[in-house]
Amino acid sequence: MNLTLKIWRQSGPKDKGAMKTYPIQGVEADMSFLEMMDMLNEQLVGKGEEPVVFDHDCREGICGSCSMYINGEAHGPGRGITTCQLHMRSFNDGDTIYIEPWRAKAFPVIKDLMVDRSSFDRVIAAGGYVSVNTSGNTLDANAIPIPKEDADKAFDAATCIGCGACVATCKNSSAMLFVSAKVSQLALLPQGQVEAADRVLNMVHQMDLEGFGSCTNTGACEVECPKGISLENIARMNREFLTAAVSAD
Amino acid sequence: MSAKSGVFSSSIVRKVWMSLTGLFLCSFLVVHLLGNLTLLRSDAGAAEAFNAYAHFMTTFPLIKITSYLLYFSILFHAVWGIMLEIKNRKARPVAYAYNNPSANSSWASRKMSLLGTIILVFIATHMYHFWAQMHFGTIPLDASGNKDLYTVVMEFFRHPSFGIPATLLYVVSMAALAFHLHHGFQSAFQTLGVNHRKYTPIIEKVGLVFSIAIPLAFAIIPVYIFLT
Known part of the structure; x- marks a missing residue:
């Protein structure tokens, strides 16, 4: 199939950037979206032009690198997938496809489609962990009984790959789905409850400092999340936060 | 604790204030509507009943105190x-x-500030026309000695030149209110941390009924007055 690509080109963080049009021929339906991008880049390199910079790593929907806003949606059309899991059969011959980087103050563009998501790392560093004794007396995590329901919910929250689709999709560039998944996965388990109050206060504080917007419950994040992280986590984080806010010293 | 200083200015607490004031304003809508339904009565005592209600709402001490909380909530x-x-x-x-x-999201959920602005402009004009008249205007008294707000309302919507635009303004504003409530009602509970497999669908259904029934009932009143 033949397509017209409209891609955001930006030479660096300081550059203003603009959408540029690239026609591409001979795209096969079985190609993944990233393979199509590889094909475009080969053509660009062949012509002596700068290839389009984009993040990618595992190409199997686990790493969360392939951040692309395709035709007005995070990771393009389709549900429960990342860009690498999107196939060209989702498009038709003659289509025009818009490809843009994640847009958020907290995700500044590094180059073209690649953004700096280290704001997520700083949110995690603020409390998204469990302090464990590593002196050689580490307790076996399986020795503590955990209700099946809690374990399932914690696991569901833990499937968040930190791709940033929630932020990219949210009209407020809010990171509530990401942060709430990280808060929930630990708060639901006994090992995480020890530090639960400080964790939620510190992580939300860091989230606000990074310049993410606030949640208006549009639910767009949940729809676009490749891992189907539930809005239930946001409500849980709100509960955790409000309880911690009035009880912590 | 480092984060403690930022707790009450946090994005979550800011939203909780929106949620609490929003739910309080929802409760006001019910009270306001119950009184206004008197305007749909066509019997001889309707005017005096409405005027007595208006008098009660502007003079009863407990209501007066609540009304200040209401003005504050609207502005806040x-x-x-x-x-x-x-x-x-x-x-x-x-x-x-x-x-x-x-x-991935509903129109209303993305346009809450636009819908809210329409409602705010409506509240300002609405208060200017009736609330300000009742409090500060010179309105003739009815047979029971209460200010005859009933006649003011009737003449407002039946005005030969302003009647049609006024009725339209009220209907459009109530449509905006309906969409605002449709997202806002259930959103308020989510912000407060209420999200439950069993109860959230019930909250959503109650919100849907509330967001249709209340604005619809409000909108019927000026249309009914205009047509009769």
Whole structure:
């Protein structure tokens, strides 16, 4: 199939950037979206032009690198997938496809489609962990009984790959789905409850400092999340936060 | 603790204020509507019943105290909401060249500030026409000695030149209120942390009924007055 690509080109963080049009021929339906991008880049390199910079790593929907806003949606059309899991059969011959980087103050563009998501790392560093004794007396995590329901919910929250689709999709560039998944996965388990109050206060504080917007419950994040992280986590984080806010010293 | 100082200015607490004031304003809508339904009565005592209600609402001490909380809530909900909207817009300095938000969210949920602004403008005109008249205007008294707000209302919507635009303004504003409530009602509970497999669907259904029934009943009143 033949397509017209409209891609955001930006030479660096300081550059203003603009959408540029690239026609591409001979795209096969079985190609993944990233393979199509590889094909475009080969053509660009062949012509002596700068290839389009984009993040990618595992190409199997686990790493969360392939951040692309395709035709007005995070990771393009389709549900429960990342860009690498999107196939060209989702498009038709003659289509025009818009490809843009994640847009958020907290995700500044590094180059073209690649953004700096280290704001997520700083949110995690603020409390998204469990302090464990590593002196050689580490307790076996399986020795503590955990209700099946809690374990399932914690696991569901833990499937968040930190791709940033929630932020990219949210009209407020809010990171509530990401942060709430990280808060929930630990708060639901006994090992995480020890530090639960400080964790939620510190992580939300860091989230606000990074310049993410606030949640208006549009639910767009949940729809676009490749891992189907539930809005239930946001409500849980709100509960955790409000309880911690009035009880912590 | 380092984060403690920022707790009450946090994005979550800011939203909790929106949620609480919003739910309080929902309760006011019910009370306001119950009184207004008197305007649909066509019997001889309707006018005096409505005027007695208006008199009660403007003079009874407990209601007066609550009314100050109400004025504050309306202003707070509006100003706070606009401030949050500005902050949220700043979180995305560069817009998408092509965006398809209808693929993942409802129109009302994305347009809460626009809908809220329409409602705020409506409240201002509405209060100017009736609330200010009742409190500060010179309105003739009815047979029971109460200010005859009933006649003011009737003449307002039956005015030969302003009747049609006034009725339209009320109907459009109530449509905006319906969409605002449809998202806002259930959203308020989510913000307060209420999200439950069993109860959230019930809250959503109650919100849907509330968001249709209340604005519809409000909108029927001026249309009925205009047509009769």
